[in-house]
Amino acid sequence: MATTPGGYPSSPYTAEFYDYIVPYRERQDVGFFVDMAREAQGEVLEVGCGTGRVLIPTARTGVTITGLDLDESMLKVCRTRLAGEAPDVQARVTLHRRDMRDFDLGQRFALITVPFRSFQHMITVEDELAALASIRRHLAGDGKLVLDLFNPSLPYLVDETRLGEFGEEPEFTMPDGRRVVRRTRICARDLLTQVQDVEMVYYVSHPDGKQERLTHDFSMRFLFRFEAEHLLVRAGFKIEAVYSDYDRSPYGAKYPGELIFVAGKA
Ligand SMILES: C[S@@+](CC[C@H](N)C(=O)[O-])C[C@H]1O[C@@H](n2cnc3c(N)ncnc32)[C@H](O)[C@@H]1O
The missing domain is CATH 3.40.50.150 (Vaccinia Virus protein VP39)
Structure with a gap:
């Protein structure tokens, strides 16, 4: 968390x-x-x-x-x-x-x-x-x-597929030419405290061919x-x-x- x-x-x-x-x-x-x-x-x-x-x-x-x-x-x-x-x-x-x-x-x-x-x-x-x-x-x-x-959507809260990466978002391009695709994952969800641990995953393709996977983890109630x-x-x-x-x-x-x-x- x-x-x-x-x-x-x-x-x-x-x-x-x-x-x-x-x-x-x-x-x-x-x-x-x-x-x-x-x-x-x-x-x-x-x-x-x-x-x-x-x-x-x-x-x-x-x-x-x-x-x-x-x-x-x-x-x-x-x-x-x-x-x-x-x-x-x-x-x-x-x-x-x-x-x-x-x-x-x-x-x-x-x-x-x-x-x-x-x-x-x-x-x-x-x-x-x-x-x-x-x-x-x-x-x-x-x-x-x-x-x-x-x-809160009750179906989303119990959707097991959200525990893996989901979200088909269009790729975006940064001014320096990096191309980025973002996906989302619910790492953990606590239905009693109403807290979800969320991970935003950024797949970054650099102009020189280098690939990176960056993550942003946070909790939301x-x-x-x-x-x-x-x-x-x-x-x-x-x-x-x-x-x-x-x-x-x-x-x-x-x-x-x-x-x-x-x-x-x-
Ligand atoms: C999803 S962004 C929303 C930013 C902007 N209001 C918008 O609509 O694009 C959430 C923002 O809340 C800020 N934030 C999170 N916890 C905070 C806190 N305890 N006090 C002040 N800001 C906080 C984050 O740094 C982030 O900038």
Whole structure:
């Protein structure tokens, strides 16, 4: 099991590859987060901002946004990308290296988002509550939290084929000519603690013919809808909406879909 949440520091190539991975490039969530940010009419905090996949398009629309992430290699990619943006976009962004379980930025935000399952790197209830307490301290009185989880699919959770490598993703090519194919493997799953140990496997073909197999190991906890609702209420939030997709279709409109909460302070 990865000892650092997310396991990113032990595999810096994940940060390098991240923005080229086809399913990440094609995620349909950016418009949703940009719209939520514009509707908030105030400053936004993105928890687990990574390489800025959501943060940078948000800043481009005129929103002032702070990004927080634990992993320096992800933040480094984000800073490099930002350096290529217009000066006004750069001026609207602040980045902090912090652990979501314990941070104090000395500021409150109109909207706090945790996109793309970053919260699921909290693998114990104590960590989940600690992260939610830190988030709540930073939320303005009428501010909103958007918590974006995957909706656990019962068939996937018991699918034995996922214990071997799976996932047919298109190959991607890095600027230096390396060609990369990514596969996924569930190394272990604990149905009682709801934690899966995941391995991302990168098969890298170098232009000189050298072949490499790189792995990124991390643990993720899955939460069911009502558990997450109880958790949020226990942490001092009230649920305002539960969506199954980034088009704001209600929870249950598709299966498994996503599990996206909009919550305010109770
Ligand atoms: C799947 S990426 C999502 C990045 C970005 N939000 C996006 O949508 O592309 C998960 C991010 O969560 C970060 N992360 C994991 N554990 C964290 C923690 N305890 N505190 C802050 N960030 C964390 C990782 O470093 C990584 O950048």
